[in-house]
Each structure stands twice: as C-alpha cells, then as structure tokens.
Amino acid sequence: MSAVDVDSDAQAMLKVAAGDRQAFAWLFDRYHASVARFAFRFVGDRERAEELTQDIFVKLYRHAGAYKPSARFKTFLFRVATNHCLNEVRRGEYRVSHTSSESPEGEETGAVEMAGPEGDRPDQALAGRELERAVGAALSDMSARERAAFTMCRFEGMAYRDIAEALEASEAAVKSLIHRATLAVARRIEELQAGAAPARSRA
Amino acid sequence: MSCGFEEDLTAYVDGELPPARRVEVEAHLGTCAGCRATHALLGNAVARLAELPAFEPSPHTRRAVLAKLDALPMPWWERLKVLLRPAVLVPSAGLAAALAVALLMAGPGVDAPPELADPAVMELAANLEVAEDYELLGLDSAEDLEVVANLHELEEMP
Numbered sequence: 313m314s315a316v317d318v319d320s321d322a323q324a325m326l327k328v329a330a331g332d333r334q335a336f337a338w339l340f341d342r343y344h345a346s347v348a349r350f351a352f353r354f355v356g357d358r359e360r361a362e363e364l365t366q367d368i369f370v371k372l373y374r375h376a377g378a379y380k381p382s383a384r385f386k387t388f389l390f391r392v393a394t395n396h397c398l399n400e401v402r403r404g405e406y407r408v409s410h411t412s413s414e415s416p417e418g419e420e421t422g423a424v425e426m427a428g429p430e431g432d433r434p435d436q437a438l439a440g441r442e443l444e445r446a447v448g449a450a451l452s453d454m455s456a457r458e459r460a461a462f463t464m465c466r467f468e469g470m471a472y473r474d475i476a477e478a479l480e481a482s483e484a485a486v487k488s489l490i491h492r493a494t495l496a497v498a499r500r501i502e503e504l505q506a507g508a509a510p511a512r513s514r515a
Numbered sequence: 516m517s518c519g520f521e522e523d524l525t526a527y528v529d530g531e532l533p534p535a536r537r538v539e540v541e542a543h544l545g546t547c548a549g550c551r552a553t554h555a556l557l558g559n560a561v562a563r564l565a566e567l568p569a570f571e572p573s574p575h576t577r578r579a580v581l582a583k584l585d586a587l588p589m590p591w592w593e594r595l596k597v598l599l600r601p602a603v604l605v606p607s608a609g610l611a612a613a614l615a616v617a618l619l620m621a622g623p624g625v626d627a628p629p630e631l632a633d634p635a636v637m638e639l640a641a642n643l644e645v646a647e648d649y650e651l652l653g654l655d656s657a658e659d660l661e662v663v664a665n666l667h668e669l670e671e672m673p
Binding site for chain 2: 336337369443447471487498
C-alpha cells in the first residue's frame with residue numbers, strides 16, 4: 313500500500329470518527345471485499361461471511377474514535393475483523409464449516425459454491441472444487457489464529473509485519489503460525505494431487 | 516522432519532526473511548534433501564492457492580450495512596451537536612438565566628452565609644458550572660444533563 317493510500321484511508325477514518333457517512337461509504341467500497349474474503353475463509357460459509365462482514369463494518373463505524381492515524385488503516389481494520397471473527401467463533405455463534413471434504417454429495421458449503429472463471433471446462437471446474445475442498449478441510453483443522461494469519465497472508469497478500477500488528481503478536485509468532493498453516497494446506501493439496509483420499513478432519 | 520531451517524522455509528518462499536538468513540537458507544537447501552522436498556511442497560501449495568476463485572461478497576452488503584447504521588442509536592457527539600444548535604441553545608440559555616435570577620431573588624439575601632443557602636439553588640449552581648464548561652446553558656431533560664455531566668469521561672473513552 314502506498315503512502316498516499318495510507319494518508320487517504322487515515323483521513324477518511326478520522327472523518328468517520330466525526331460522523332461522516334460519505335467517508336465511511338468510501339472506506340466500505342474500498343475494503344469490504346477484502347473483509348468478506350477474510351470472513352469467508354475464516355468461517356467457510358457464504359451467508360455467515362456476509363453477516364460477519366456487515367457486523368465488522370458496523371463495529372468499525374461505532375468504534376471509529378479508537379482509530380489512531382499512526383496505525384495503518386488496513387491493519388486496524390483487520391484487527392477489528394479478526395477480533396470479531398474470533399469472538400463470534402468463541403461464543404459459538406459461528407462454527408467453522410469448512411467441512412467440504414467430508415460433506416455428502418450435493419451438500420456443498422459456500423466454499424464450493426464459488427464459480428470459477430466463465431468458460432471453465434467441466435473437468436477444470438471439478439478440479440477447482442476439489443482444490444477448494446482440500447483447502448477448506450485444512451482451514452477447518454487449523455487454530456483460529458493460524459487461520460487468521462494464513463488468510464491475511466495468502467488471500468490478502470499482507471506482509472508478516474502487518475499481520476503481526478493485526479493479531480497483536482510478534483513477527484516470530486506470525487512466521488510460525490503461517491508456516492504451520494501453509495504446511496498443513498500443502499499436505500492436503502499433495503494428497504489431492506496424489507489421488508489419495510483426503511485425511512479426515514481431526515476436529 | 517526436524518530441521519532447524521524448516522520453520523524458515525515458508526518465510527523464505529514468501530520473501531519475508533532478512534537477507535542474511537535468506538543466504539543461509541539457500542545454502543542449506545543445497546545440502547538438505549528433506550528441506551528441498553518441503554520447499555517444493557510449500558512452493559507448489561502457494562502456486563495452487565492462487566488458482567482459487569476469489570470470494571465475491573453480495574452486492575446487497577453495502578445497503579444492509581448502511582441500514583444498520585441508520586438503526587444505531589445517536590452517538591453522544593451527535594446529540595451534543597443537536598443541543599448546541601442555536602435554535603435550542605439560545606432560548607434555553609435565556610430560560611436558564613431567568614430561572615437562576617428568579618431563584619436568587621426568592622432565596623436568602625446576598626449577605627446570607629453559604630451554609631444557609633437553599634440546597635436547590637446550590638444544586639442548580641453546580642449544574643450551571645458544569646454546563647458553562649461547555650458553553651451550554653440550556654438543558655431540556657435530566658438525560659441531557661447526564662450527557663453533559665459525563666462529557667469528560669466520554670472524551671477519555673477509546
């Protein structure tokens with residue numbers, strides 16, 4: 313993210329803290345897809361991800377006064393998003409439902425509802441769904457912090473330093489979380505490629 | 516596999532290692548077949564993850580969020596803005612001033628010792644002092660007074 317982006321995000325957030333709805337709408341348009349992707353990978357369900365995304369942005373608006381311009385806005389946003397998702401999962405409001413590798417036929421989770429690029433051949437689409445299931449199964453076996461760190465790294469391209477700030481953890485801890493998570497996903501993908509039956513979820 | 520370099524392999528793939536450690540890992544990869552296999556496994560996974568379609572949120576999300584914001588109770592600073600509008604402030608200030616003068620006229624003389632002052636007058640004076648801090652003399656209800664009395668506390672909240 314460039315310095316210009318950081319400045320404009322920070323300025324917009326300060327306006328939100330003063331009750332400026334237009335500034336909020338601007339930030340929403342800019343970041344809601346990122347938050348939705350994060351929430352989707354966190355809970356593995358489309359509808360729940362939508363609800364979480366809405367709640368996260370409402371929380372962002374309500375607690376805008378807590379934002380300090382010294383922190384990168386995206387980091388602050390993902391801290392809010394991570395805390396909200398962790399709290400919801402802890403409270404039992406949401407169960408992680410990346411159970412696609414074990415779902416009966418036709419009982420597909422949000423993870424496999426996503427369409428690939430138009431024009432995909434059926435065999436490509438099937439391969440994409442299998443990959444999605446393998447990744448989903450690995451995500452469901454991870455700890456919440458591993459899942460959060462992995463998602464920010466792999467799907468948002470965030471630097472370890474920023475992830476550490478969002479998770480309020482050390483960079484060494486984040487490096488370890490991302491390594492364990494990536495290795496778990498890598499093993500699932502390896503099994504998929506080898507044509508072996510995916511290992512059953514430990515949870 | 517248990518190798519002192521293994522945990523650095525993902526950071527190496529991600530380009531997150533400091534230059535000196537990166538050189539060490541590269542040298543190690545030339546000598547450790549186990550780490551080479553893990554490195555290949557991780558690299559393959561990162562490449563395959565890029566094939567996953569992105570999750571696209573519903574176009575209705577924006578509308579839903581804005582509707583939820585509309586349903587939120589008005590925050591204290593918005594309520595304060597309402598109280599500070601001239602249309603509210605000026606008549607209330609006049610009323611409060613008239614009330615204060617009337618109470619002082621009806622109360623003990625100016626020479627009366629403070630301990631003989633009417634408690635109601637003392638309470639009003641205390642409240643007016645709080646309100647004057649914020650140039651706010653007109654209060655419509657007990658709730659408004661509570662908001663003003665707690666402003667110091669609210670300003671310190673994160």
